[in-house]
Amino acid sequence: MENLLLIALSAIFVNNFVLFRFLGLCPFFGVSKKTSSALGMGGAVIFVMTCASALTWPIYTYLLVPRGLQFMRTVVFILVIAAFVQLIEMVIRKHARELYEALGIYLPLITTNCAVLGVALLNVEEQYHFLGSVVNGFAGGVGFTLALLLMSGIRERLELAEVPRSFRDLPIAFISAALLAFAFMAFSGLGVW
């Protein structure tokens, strides 16, 4: 029985989804210019990743595996995720207008966020049980949000700094990400003992 805390610590710090597994990079660089939008995207990602894990695990375990259809997992997972995101967007737009204003625009982007499909596939690969998968999804999202918030803080400051012209906007953002990744490497001994 995997230690749930270990799974969470691993997903947030040691094997951070953005800074270690390179998942969720497109929104990471696209939405990290302002802390407010970073927070919105992060919240949406945590929600979708958790639900995606909760939905895909039973489908894989009880529908695909007994029929020997594991090879269909890519198609099935991405369709489930796309359908779920579509559904959530419709629900939020109808019943929680303010929430839609804050989060709604990010939701369609999340379908193609490699972190969502990534965590569903990782749950299968690491052979987590249901609770482990859900924790992995939630913690993965938290790790993503953490990295995103740190990045947005840095980029807001960079806007005011004298950056060489060639490096402005994206290149310096990548260099900053490199430094963040360095920092997170310090966690690699965490939780192994």
Add this chain to the structure above:
Amino acid sequence: MKKMLGIALPLIVICVLFGAVLALVHEVTEPRIKEVEAAKINASLSYAFPGGEFAPMDGYYVVTVGGEEVGYAFIAEGKGFESVIRTMVGMKKDGTIERIYVISQRETPGLGTRIAEPEFTAQFTGYRLEELRLRREGGVIDGITGATISSRAMTESIRETGLEVLNESVY
């Protein structure tokens, strides 16, 4: 209603069509994939216990040479730095290691991947399970510099699974 059908129909057609294509590709590739997997296991078994014949049991193999039971072979799995490290281990009846072979790992290139290299794996031969720890932890295995986690994960998994197999085979 008719409009709904009109919208949904292309999607349904595409799903059915591609579903069929996938089923076909799967049929065609499945035997080949199974072959590849079996060949890998057999190659690793032969390496882990040269000259032996292998009878699968529940979670391990019983190795016989010339009809006489000489040891066991099993797959040890340990969570490394970036992936699950799977090692085929050949072990004599008395609990000393014959040879080991890393079946699969996806550790850091140039660092963790070196646990699959003969310089590292050759270390295990001849030692008893109880001795299998990293040198700095009181054992005999020299970990790879910069890849302590990978080295330790593999060593621990071999020792622990080996002890399990020894226990099981007693009954």
Add this chain to the structure above:
Amino acid sequence: MSRYTELTKGIFKCNPLFYLVLGLCPTLAVSTRVDNALGMSLGVLFVLIGSNTLVSLVRRWIPAEVRIPCFIVVTASLVTVVDLLMQGYAPDLYARLGIYVPLIVVNCIILGRVEAFASKKPVLDSLLDAVGMGTGFMLGITAIAICRELLGGGQLVLLGLTIVPAFTKSPALVMVLAPGAFLTLGTIMALSNYRKLRRG
């Protein structure tokens, strides 16, 4: 746009990696070795050509409301085909690429081109676009991989042949780890910006 431009725009001017900034996830994850980079880009090229061509072929029959699910089914199926073929015929590459093979389906380059281009343009143009973009991706990811493998591994091995023998005993290991990936990409982008600024 002439057919020739259609084909070549993806290689330099509109390079999907450095200009459109798409498809980052597999790029940084897989560019630790040139072997991996080439294998991944071949897979992406296959899916890109397949999905662009197929979607363009049936574009008139797909209603707008269900176009995203349709694109997803097409792309995901092609990715599964690549997945199965690689498992059977290039198992070592498949073992090294891991989850990034199925993740090709959410590679923004593919869905991006299908949505922005193939769903609206004729088949030949879509095909050329796919080839151009796929080649641009291949060049980009391979360039990064060459940097990372040389600096981080001290040698370059391609398909079993040692192209650049080990020239140092202590290479800059950080280059094959996460920070090195970001550093390399950021530097190449800055270099490309510099060229653009000098030009005009």
